[in-house]
Amino acid sequence: MKPEISPNILFNYDRKDLDNETLKMLYRGMLKPRMIEEKMLILLRQGKVSKWFSGIGQEAISVGITAVLDKDEYILPMHRNLAVFTMRDIPLHRLFSQWQGKANGFTKGRDRSFHFGTQEFHIVGMISHLGPQFGVADGIALANKLKNNNKVCAVFTGEGGTSEGDIHEALNVASVWQLPVLFCVENNGYGLSTPTNEQYNCENIADRGRGYGMESHIIEGNNILEVYRALKELVESMRENPRPILLEFKTFRMRGHEEASGTKYVPPALIDEWGLRDPLHNFESYLLAEGLISEEEIETYRNEFKLEIDENLEIAFNEPKIESTVEQEVADVYQQFTPVEIQPNGEVENIRFIDAISQGLKQSMERHNNLVIMGQDVAEYGGVFKITEGFVDVFGKERVRNTPICESAIVSAGMGLSINGYKTVVEMQFADFVSSGFNPIVNHLAKSHYRWGQNADVVVRMPCGAGVGAGPFHSQTNEAWFTHTPGLKVVYPAFPYDAKGLLASAIEDPNPVMYFEHKALYRSIRQDVPMGYYTIPLGKAALLREGNDISIITYGAGVHWALEALEEMKDLNCDLIDLRTLVPLDVQTIYESVKKTGKVLILQEDSLFGGIASDISSLIMEKCFEYLDAPVKRVASLETPIPFAAALEANYLPKEKFKKDLRELMSY
Structure with a gap:
């Protein structure tokens, strides 16, 4: 299909110092894709390719x-x-x-x-x-x-x-x-x-x-x-x-947006x-x-x-049609990674939740020379919660980068850094603001390895949660947006020790991790934490209390609500499971506990419908039904946005409802 040569040359071609070989290279460079396209248009009409966007x-x-x-x-x-x-x-x-x-x-x-x-x-x-x-x-x-x-x-x-x-x-x-x-x-x-x-x-x-x-x-x-x-x-x-x-x-x-659309417009x-x-x-x-x-x-x-x-x-054409298995498909959602667990050693110090995160982040920066922190006000100001205070003095502004207020571009930049050999921690100033960066998280970070084998070595830090009077735009615990998205890992610690070790593991992991940090725990929870670098494997729950009467499954601030309630209810003999990681989920620990106790209460701070408690409940019903002595009970916040006034916020959160429902389940 040789094109007719136009009698008129409509462009002023100024070759200057370009040699003949360069000119021919450029001509061949255009001719080859044109001929491929002409062939593709024929194959499209024959049904041998499914879609074509012409250039x-x-x-x-x-x-x-x-x-x-x-x-x-x-x-x-x-x-x-x-x-x-x-x-x-x-x-x-x-x-x-x-x-x-x-x-x-x-x-x-x-x-x-x-x-x-x-x-x-x-x-x-x-x-x-x-x-x-x-x-x-x-x-x-x-x-x-x-x-x-x-x-x-x-x-x-x-x-x-x-x-x-x-x-x-x-x-x-x-x-x-x-x-x-x-x-x-x-x-x-x-x-x-x-x-x-x-x-x-x-x-x-x-x-x-x-x-x-x-x-x-x-x-x-x-x-x-x-x-x-x-x-x-x-x-x-x-x-x-x-x-x-x-x-x-x-x-x-010269063709349509894609061939099916044509050019009638x-x-x-x-x-x-x-x-x-x-x-x-x-x-x-x-x-x-x-x-x-x-x-x-x-x-x-x-x-x-x-x-x-x-x-x-x-x-x-001679290549066989693709075949796959469930195992192959699932295996490619994440980059395969075998973590080396680094045990804590040396001295411990009693520090706050927020200090543990800061310490873990700083030690990860020291460990990984290719780690970059990005976020609003994270440099000289140290972030709104002062987690990165002093980091610029140690690591410089090249690696601790203030960003414009543009969550989407910064998450996408984290994807680009990963492609070019870097690790990234992106701080969302508040977890609520992640909605402005939602598209690249769920469509780029989450899908890239499954689509074409490219990992996204990005941790998104998510200061979240109610209980501090911050109102509807600074208080969400929105983990369910991401537990529903294959390709993301979701971490949600409740204690300083876990916060430090899990953050180190999240950064070590070459896959995208949504790392939730409850703001109400930042300065209210203290614990003895090793001063050196250590990791905690993702996907391992912690059994905080053991008992035979009921299994309480929770995470984040819910862990502390449950501990407070159990201190009041001395007569209750419960397993208390702190999930710590929501994806991957430690179903083995859940199932073993449920099979032992026969009664389950799942507590989450998020509103009830569509939350992870619903999925855990379904898993238990599917895998442990014959062991249950009562329906699985879910307890969560009201189905409303999070209010500001203290009395309204207290009514929104499920702390008191949890105690009541726990008693009812015990007497079922």
Whole structure:
């Protein structure tokens, strides 16, 4: 399917000092993905691939950027950046297997299209939520800056994606931290069917650079030489003077958002106009007109690529359909990790819960030179609870980083840091504020290892809980949002000893961990804690009291409510289980206790419906039903937001209800 050569060359191709081989490399770089796409469109109609997002007409951008970056510099592409993958010389049969959902692809059939990454080729694929991609690029660039390796990374989005809040957050962070990122916006005129005049109200996206305090440029995205020359100069400059740059590429997509959507919403005259600006056809005409390439060479290239495409398609087609087992699927949710338990030794000191967290965090910073702490006011101020007070003096501002108020971008940056070899602790000022960073936690951190084998080495610290008169926006204990999300681990200690050891384990673990710290315990609970570094395995509950009458299962502040109640009710003979870790959950300890006592009360501070107590209750009913002497009892806070006034808050929390229900269950 050889394209007609346009009689008119619509671009001013200024080759300057570029040699013939470079010009041919750029031409071949555009020709190969174009031929793959043409083949994919045929296969799509034949039902041999399920979906296709076309980049026809936009190849010059991907080719130019990839050509100027080193092979070990990360690129974060989108749907329409096939040339990024081909320019990085990924074997085509692996791409074809990916698109057919086969095992030789990059996601074991678990995701499609370009929703994948590969460390081998330093490519980090997109997620459909678009915006977090910029934040991930921030994290990768921050790691490069910390390594002082003079590396640059490039990230793509479309003009529609720039309307997302994550994009604004990430651009702001990059500017404040002067991160070496090329933020590449492919402005093709339409976000699916919505034109740019309904997406933003400035003349050019690049105009926003001034607002971010960031250098920005507009580049003719269909002129391969303009793209290549501009990017080459900018990248060389960024390596010497690390900084972010916002680039707006004016271009057009000749196909629909994806093939099923078509292009009926685009005026035919506009398609015709941009068809004349085709980057491949124009550059081919230029090379022929200048005598830099011959028709015979073009035919040779096309035959070479056709053979490569056909041979690799044959490999992919002959690959068997993917098969898997429940065990294989579950095993890939987390990166496999065998912790080495470090026993406490040496002196102990009687310290508060908050001091134990601070001490554990500081010792982890000393142990892991690649650990970075990020959060609002965590540097000189020491955080709103003063947990990181003095850390800057010891570890410096590079590793203890104040962040703008942008939870989503910072969580995404933690993902990027992990991709580029760093550990991260992100402090949410209050657990309630995690809602502003929810998207990258549940869609990036939680899913990346299952999707393409990339772990997210991020701990999110969550100061949580009621009882301190902080009202509806500073008091939630929202662990159920995350226990429901496969791929996250959830830790919730009740004592200083556990808080220190479990935090160390959470940081050691290469998987994402939501680490809950109850604010009411910070300064009210003291305990003898070893002064040295030690770990406590995740997924191991603590049996605090033993008895035969009833099993009380709880965690966090609920542990202390239960202890207070049992001190009053001397006649009760109970097992008291402090879960400590909610994911993974120590079901063995739960089942053994239930089988012994026959009665169960599960206490949580969170409101009842949809909480983890419900799931534990279901597990007990399924696994221990024949041992039960009474229905499983759940006790939780009211089904309301958390009120401010002391009397209202006391009525909200289940402390008194717990005692009453405990007595009733005992007499059942």
